[in-house]
Amino acid sequence: MRDFFDDMHGTDGDIRAAYRTVAQWLAETPHETLATKREEAERLFRRVGITFAVYTEGADTERLIPFDIIPRVLDADEWAMLERGLKQRVAALNRFLGDVYGPREIVRAGKLTDAHIDSHPAYCAQMQGVQVPGGIYTHIAGIDLVRTGADEFYVLEDNCRTPSGVSYMLENRSVMMRLFPELFARVGVAPVARYPQDLLATLRSVAPGGEEDPCVVVLTPGQFNSAYYEHSFLADEMGVELVEGIDLLVSDKKVYMRTTDGLKRVHVIYRRIDDDFLDPLAFRADSVLGVAGLMEAYRAGNVTLANAPGAGIADDKAIYMHVPEMIRFYLGEEPILKNVPTWDCANEGALAYVLDHLEELVVKETRGSGGYGMLVGPHATKRAREAFAKKLRQSPSAYVAQPTLALSTCPTFAGDKAAPRHVDLRPFVLSGADGVRIVPGGLTRVALQDGSLVVNSSQGGGTKDTWVLRTNGDR
Numbered sequence: 392m393r394d395f396f397d398d399m400h401g402t403d404g405d406i407r408a409a410y411r412t413v414a415q416w417l418a419e420t421p422h423e424t425l426a427t428k429r430e431e432a433e434r435l436f437r438r439v440g441i442t443f444a445v446y447t448e449g450a451d452t453e454r455l456i457p458f459d460i461i462p463r464v465l466d467a468d469e470w471a472m473l474e475r476g477l478k479q480r481v482a483a484l485n486r487f488l489g490d491v492y493g494p495r496e497i498v499r500a501g502k503l504t505d506a507h508i509d510s511h512p513a514y515c516a517q518m519q520g521v522q523v524p525g526g527i528y529t530h531i532a533g534i535d536l537v538r539t540g541a542d543e544f545y546v547l548e549d550n551c552r553t554p555s556g557v558s559y560m561l562e563n564r565s566v567m568m569r570l571f572p573e574l575f576a577r578v579g580v581a582p583v584a585r586y587p588q589d590l591l592a593t594l595r596s597v598a599p600g601g602e603e604d605p606c607v608v609v610l611t612p613g614q615f616n617s618a619y620y621e622h623s624f625l626a627d628e629m630g631v632e633l634v635e636g637i638d639l640l641v642s643d644k645k646v647y648m649r650t651t652d653g654l655k656r657v658h659v660i661y662r663r664i665d666d667d668f669l670d671p672l673a674f675r676a677d678s679v680l681g682v683a684g685l686m687e688a689y690r691a692g693n694v695t696l697a698n699a700p701g702a703g704i705a706d707d708k709a710i711y712m713h714v715p716e717m718i719r720f721y722l723g724e725e726p727i728l729k730n731v732p733t734w735d736c737a738n739e740g741a742l743a744y745v746l747d748h749l750e751e752l753v754v755k756e757t758r759g760s761g762g763y764g765m766l767v768g769p770h771a772t773k774r775a776r777e778a779f780a781k782k783l784r785q786s787p788s789a790y791v792a793q794p795t796l797a798l799s800t801c802p803t804f805a806g807d808k809a810a811p812r813h814v815d816l817r818p819f820v821l822s823g824a825d826g827v828r829i830v831p832g833g834l835t836r837v838a839l840q841d842g843s844l845v846v847n848s849s850q851g852g853g854t855k856d857t858w859v860l861r862t863n864g865d866r
Contacts, residue, residue: 394797395539395797395798395799395800395813396538396539396540396541396543396797396799396800397799397800397801397811398410398463398464398538398799398800398801398802398814399413399414399464399801399802401541402540402541408466408863409464409465409466409469409860409863410464412574412577412578413461413462413464413574413578416571416574416577417461417802417809422807422808425460425804425809426804426807428460428570428571429460429804431570432458432460432566432570433455433458435566435569436455436456436458436562436566437455439562440620441455441456441558441559441562441620456559456853456854457839457852457853457854458563458566458853458854458855459803459804459812459837459839459853459854459855460567460570460571460804461801461802461803461804461809461855462567462855462856462857462858463801463814463816463835463855463856463857463858464857464858464860465832465857465858465859465860466859466860466862466863467859467860467861467862467863468863470581470831470832470859470860472544472727473536473544473728473818474829474831475727476544476726476727476728477534477728477818477820477829478820478827478829479718479722479724479726479727479728480534480546480549480714480718480726480727480728481529481532481534481820481822481827482721482722482822482827483714483717483718483721483722484529484532484549484551484705484714484717485526485527485528485529485822486526486717486721486722487705487717487721488528488529488551488699488701488702488704488705489523489526489528490721491508491514491701491704491705492515492518492519492520492521492528492701493520495508497717497720497721500720502713502716502717502720503713507709507710508704511704511707511710513552513666513701513702513703513704513706513707514701514704515666515700515701515704517673517686517690517700517701518699518700518701521689521690521699522692523597523695523699524597524598524599524695524824525596525597525823525824527597527699527822527823527824528551528698528699528701528702528705529551529552529698529699529702529705529822530593530594530597530697530698530699530821530822530823531553531554531590531593531661531697531698531819531820531821532549532550532551532554532819532820532822533550533554533555533556533557533817533818533819533820534546534548534549534550534817534818534820535547535548535549535550535815535816535817536728536815536816536817536818537731537796537798537799537815537816538798538799538814538816539796539797539798539799540799543729544728544729545728545729545730545731545796546711546714546728546729546730546731547731547815548706548708548711549705549706549711549714550706550817551698551702551703551705551706552665552666552698552702552703552706553662553663553664553665553698554817554819555618555621555663556621556817556819556834556836556854557586557621557625557819557834558620558621558624558625559621559834559854560583560586560819560832560833560834560854560856560857561583561584561586561587561624561628562624563834563854563855563856563857564583564584564856566856567856578858578860579860579861579862580858580859580860580861581831581832581858581859581860581861582830582831583830583831583832585830586819586830587625587628587629588629589821589828589830590625590629590661590821591607591629591630591631592823592825592828593697593821593822593823593825593828594607594659594661594695594697594823595607595659596823596824596825597659597695597697597823597824598658598659598695599658599692599693599694599695600692600693602658605658605659606631606648606655606656606657606658606659607629607631607657607658607659607660607661608626608631608632608633608634608639608648608657608659608660608661609622609625609626609629609631609632609633609634609660609661609662609663610634610635610636610639610660610661610662610663610664611623611633611634611635611663611664612635612663612664612668612680613635613680616663618663621663622663625661632648634648635680636664636678636679636680636681636682639657639660639682639685640654640682640683640684641682641683641684641685641687641688642654644684644687644688644691644693645688645693645694646660646682646685646688646693646694657694658694658695659694659695659697660694660695660696660697661697662696662697662698664680664681666700666701666703668680668681669681669682669685669686669696669700670682670683670684670685670686671683672684672686672687673685673686673687674686686700707757708733708755708756708757708791709735709737709757709788709791711730711733711791712730712733712735712791714726714730715729715730731793731794731796732793732794733791733792733793734752734791734792734793735791736754736783736787736788736789736790736791736792737787737788741792742783742784742787745783745790745792746780746783746784748768749766749768749771749776749779749780750768750769750771750776751768751769751794751795752766752768752792752793752794752795753765753766753767753768753792753793753794753795753844754766754768754779754783754790754791754792755790755791755792755793756789756790757788757789757790757791766779767795767844767845768795769795770842770843770844795844798813798814798815798844799813799814800812800813800814801814801835801837801855803837803839803855805839805841810841812837812838812839812840812841812843813837813838813843813844813846814835814836814837814838814846814855815835815836815846816833816834816835816836816857817833817834817835817836818832818833819833819834831859832857832858832859833857834854834857835854835855835856835857836852836853836854836855837852837853837854837855838852839852839853
């Protein structure tokens, strides 16, 4: 018996139905062929320019994101359950955001306090009382999932601000179809290529005033941003303009884009800029990335921002603990997807427990991301744990702790052979005025180092193509 769930072999070593064809393909394909295909994939990614930036010590380094050529597979029933849970969770998060910036019924019900909200760094006072189209604040959500058993999935994190990674999901699929067309012919894989069209339809659906032919743009901070490739990729795939702040202006509380034919009205902005830099008149006065007067136009209902400013209050790790209760409170339903048990170190009793069990727990910054600022207790040295304990005592409210989950593994081409590596999954949920759209699958991130639980690309992780089968097993 294994002490973790293996996507291909389960816990008892038998090949699971969803993986039968992939397992057969791996058995039939020489390792030399796989190594050659991996090199070809790297050349393809390099040619297209699929990179990300790692910011270290004041410098940024462009890197090719590592890609693994063995797909991660989910069957139709598994995906159907995940899809239901994702829709439920994002619906509750949007209801929560509407409540936070509206009547605060959840506070009156005693589930949260005003202090939870008003003191939160992502709380945006300018959003209080703003009526957003369709009541949707997070139009694009990335929900991080981990698997621990055949029927056990947990939500590890909610990303409601500007989640990234969908371009890698799409490019991974494109490369796999090019490298292994014969494998696709043998396995019935649900397509993901419609995502850009779904994204555009979602954005168009939330245009203000029921505009029939809205102008949609993607707002980027520029080419030096770590996710710039994704910004330009999505704009190109949707057939809309990629703009920077200097390309836009506000006049009479409306947003316009500068073009060679003059000014053109903009109705929807898919912004990939953090709240603080959106509008120098409303937030940071020194921002040169945003658009002066943008928030005034937004509050007047003349432009839609996706995602809405202030949506980040819903993806804080301390707020995360309350999402199951949000689902019950706003939807009157039991959560389909489980949370990871979490200790809020701001609580004196929880802090004492965490300090006594550091060697067993994962401790994270409540507002951290990218795998930074965390301690994986079982893999940390005694000195590292002692240093982290000092941080906890100094700023307990800045941290939460969770048990070290037995993340599932997936076969990964490591070195010159297939070996199990831990994975997570980030599906992307699109919420518009005309409904919710989710392409089947998402971005599987893989910890390429043996035994590592850190899947973030900035911390040495890679990505895989995620295959959702059209049926519950191979054809």
